[in-house]
Amino acid sequence: MFQLASKQSSLQLIVFLWKINLPVQSLFSELKMTEHKRDRGGGGRNLLSKRACVYALFVIVLNLAIQSESYLVDSNPYRHVEALDDEGKYILEWMINWETKRVIFNVTVATKGYVGFGLTRRGKMTGADIVIGGVSPEGKPYFTDRHALGHQLPVLDAQQDWICHEAWERGEHTFLSFSRAFDTCDKEDYPITEDVMSIIWAYGENDDVVEYHFQNRGNRDVYLLDPDLTPRIAQPMYRTKNPKELGDLKVWSINKLEVIPPVETYYTCSFHKAPRSPKKGHIVGFNTVLHSDLERRHINQFFLYRCHPPQGRDAAAFFERYVRNRGEQCYTLNSASNKIPTMNCREPVHIWSAGGKPVFLPGHVGIPLAESPNEYFMLQAHYENPERLPGMRLRYSLEIFYTPNPRKHDAGVMITGHAVPGSPSILIPPSSLGHVIHGICGADCTKQMFPESGVQVFATSLHTHTNGRGARLLHVRDDHELPWISFDDNYHFKFQQTRILRKERTILPGDQIITRCAYETTGKKQAIVGGLSLRNEVCVGVMWYYNKIKGYGICNSEIKSKQYYTRLGISNTTWSNAHLETIMNTPSNPVGFTMSEIFSHHFKWNIARRAQLLDDHRFLPQVTQCPTLIPGMEVPRRRQVSTSATPTLQRYVIGGGKQNEVSKSEYSSVYSKDVVPYERPGVCVKEQKQVVQVNTNEYQSPVVTQQFPPGTWWSVDTKTEGYN
Numbered sequence: 001m002f003q004l005a006s007k008q009s010s011l012q013l014i015v016f017l018w019k020i021n022l023p024v025q026s027l028f029s030e031l032k033m034t035e036h037k038r039d040r041g042g043g044g045r046n047l048l049s050k051r052a053c054v055y056a057l058f059v060i061v062l063n064l065a066i067q068s069e070s071y072l073v074d075s076n077p078y079r080h081v082e083a084l085d086d087e088g089k090y091i092l093e094w095m096i097n098w099e100t101k102r103v104i105f106n107v108t109v110a111t112k113g114y115v116g117f118g119l120t121r122r123g124k125m126t127g128a129d130i131v132i133g134g135v136s137p138e139g140k141p142y143f144t145d146r147h148a149l150g151h152q153l154p155v156l157d158a159q160q161d162w163i164c165h166e167a168w169e170r171g172e173h174t175f176l177s178f179s180r181a182f183d184t185c186d187k188e189d190y191p192i193t194e195d196v197m198s199i200i201w202a203y204g205e206n207d208d209v210v211e212y213h214f215q216n217r218g219n220r221d222v223y224l225l226d227p228d229l230t231p232r233i234a235q236p237m238y239r240t241k242n243p244k245e246l247g248d249l250k251v252w253s254i255n256k257l258e259v260i261p262p263v264e265t266y267y268t269c270s271f272h273k274a275p276r277s278p279k280k281g282h283i284v285g286f287n288t289v290l291h292s293d294l295e296r297r298h299i300n301q302f303f304l305y306r307c308h309p310p311q312g313r314d315a316a317a318f319f320e321r322y323v324r325n326r327g328e329q330c331y332t333l334n335s336a337s338n339k340i341p342t343m344n345c346r347e348p349v350h351i352w353s354a355g356g357k358p359v360f361l362p363g364h365v366g367i368p369l370a371e372s373p374n375e376y377f378m379l380q381a382h383y384e385n386p387e388r389l390p391g392m393r394l395r396y397s398l399e400i401f402y403t404p405n406p407r408k409h410d411a412g413v414m415i416t417g418h419a420v421p422g423s424p425s426i427l428i429p430p431s432s433l434g435h436v437i438h439g440i441c442g443a444d445c446t447k448q449m450f451p452e453s454g455v456q457v458f459a460t461s462l463h464t465h466t467n468g469r470g471a472r473l474l475h476v477r478d479d480h481e482l483p484w485i486s487f488d489d490n491y492h493f494k495f496q497q498t499r500i501l502r503k504e505r506t507i508l509p510g511d512q513i514i515t516r517c518a519y520e521t522t523g524k525k526q527a528i529v530g531g532l533s534l535r536n537e538v539c540v541g542v543m544w545y546y547n548k549i550k551g552y553g554i555c556n557s558e559i560k561s562k563q564y565y566t567r568l569g570i571s572n573t574t575w576s577n578a579h580l581e582t583i584m585n586t587p588s589n590p591v592g593f594t595m596s597e598i599f600s601h602h603f604k605w606n607i608a609r610r611a612q613l614l615d616d617h618r619f620l621p622q623v624t625q626c627p628t629l630i631p632g633m634e635v636p637r638r639r640q641v642s643t644s645a646t647p648t649l650q651r652y653v654i655g656g657g658k659q660n661e662v663s664k665s666e667y668s669s670v671y672s673k674d675v676v677p678y679e680r681p682g683v684c685v686k687e688q689k690q691v692v693q694v695n696t697n698e699y700q701s702p703v704v705t706q707q708f709p710p711g712t713w714w715s716v717d718t719k720t721e722g723y724n
Helices: 007-019 024-031 050-065 236-241 293-298 315-323 443-449 562-568 595-601 607-619
Strands: 079-083 090-097 102-109 115-120 129-135 141-147 163-170 173-181 197-203 216-222 250-260 265-273 281-290 299-306 347-353 365-369 376-384 392-403 409-418 433-441 455-463 468-477 480-488 499-507 512-520 540-546 554-558 572-576 581-586 589-594 622-625 666-669 691-694 697-700
Touching: 079 216, 090 197, 102 115, 115 173, 129 163, 129 173, 141 163, 250 265, 250 376, 265 315, 281 347, 293 299, 293 392, 299 392, 315 376, 347 392, 347 409, 347 455, 365 392, 409 433, 409 455, 409 512, 433 607, 433 622, 443 512, 443 554, 443 622, 443 666, 455 468, 455 480, 468 540, 480 499, 512 540, 562 607, 581 595, 589 595
Parallel strands: 365 409, 409 554
Antiparallel strands: 079 090, 090 102, 102 173, 115 129, 115 197, 129 141, 163 173, 197 216, 250 392, 265 376, 281 365, 281 392, 299 347, 299 376, 409 540, 433 512, 433 554, 455 499, 455 540, 468 480, 468 512, 554 622, 572 581, 581 589, 622 666, 691 697
């Protein structure tokens, strides 16, 4: 193998490669990868040759520079590089060709044996679409398209749809380049869609595939088809070695050390002063740094909010005293009992959830910064400690990338979905499959909030807790459901990434934005209710948009129908901070139980009641809430809904608190039965015989004759298989 004297010289070579901006594909081309023979002795290799040097540098870059993240390696947002294992022994590069609807995969693996690669629904072997390839001891490449029936050697597909373009070995590494169409119309293949996909990987010490999947294996969740705008400087190690590549970007780090008490769910809020600047700039990216698995297990989510002082008060005089405070408990933002002024900090700026990676905004947008001499932000963090461990210390950082040079458009963040915590209308019966909750940002709210020209949505994120299996951000205009703004019908709680849209979407005043969440609780005897803990559920959609609208950032809903309450036997409700759940009184039980206790043990769930609840959650009118977030800001009052005929209950907005304590607007909204639904395109699309160019090699794609109906197996609404 090519040897280097020291790690320092390795890093110097990395710096050189990144500085000359040599993309991975250029390295592949430079290698002229047509040689398949194994060099077993290595004695005839010229280490100073161009090919050996380039290959050695390529391996070094992938092993030391990438680590376990995916970063933009050139200007193409559809080219990704990621280490699939923690040691950098299995490196994946993939490129998307939207014209031919194919994905090209290149893998470099530290082995002389077989290499396995597969796509599956939730990281499991059963049903996985797998290829196994390598170079035999005789120097001949082998490559097969297979599928897994269980934890055994995957069986050959009747139709070989994966195409191998290159296979070679150098030193201790094996390289494979292969591709596949998004759709193959082969029931033994897993379709490549915009849902999250699990990549499973494995490699062996030799070419005996009978030992497949024995020791070296793993899986990684990815959005294969999404663009990624994350630059190399998002990686702290690379940024330290190459500070000049920041250009005009600066990094503001919020560093946190939190000592968690022995409680199951804990929320804290802390205040932070933004860097001072003589002029307005823009925030353009965010990166969360978690230092160990301890943080990854126990930090569920955090929100960054912009703070606004009371009308007529100076920001520094009002907020500065709280910056020195390490943080206070804050389950709800709108509670007057909080020790810190959380009610003044509710304009969302950034949301990070479990499994999220760095996010960078498109080059024409940025979140305003330094619009006033003194700006303050609040970080609300959600920690989970199910073991109730005492004195647990969690250390993490939020890196905020900003530029003093403003971009063309000001960006904002809008949180949509179903109102939590405390709303009785998030209710999932025990052992449910595909139960759906809707949250509506109604037409009256979008008329009130959005300008006549509308807003442009360029990124989204979707959020449920552990029972979520699918989430969509629906867009309704004039009783027609337009193509969904964002969706993931294979939602995975442990991988919640802010996603840059391939095409921006225009939301006009009068449009409805509906957040749809599907849940699965099979095998659970408890009913699931809305709330703050991971044992409860939420249904949240987040839109990143421009041009920013002043004073708004929340638009959600809840069911307040008397008919709904009567069917469930609800007479009144009270939010309990002690239980972090809604307490209910029923005619038969005036003492009061939590909602989850009532609907788990004191409510008879039959088929008719389950069907009625599902229908109510879909079609009953909801009250949309779009509160103002700036103290003293006046709101147009148009057709405000009267709630005098409905039971009295405490109403909450996302981020928490009693809504009647803040300035608000409420409107009646409904997901009408007259709406013409949007149909997701079928998994399989008929193709004509064609020649596709990949890596300069021509081949003929298979003729597709079979047509699968849309949603036959991937939808959470239609199939139980794969929920594991």
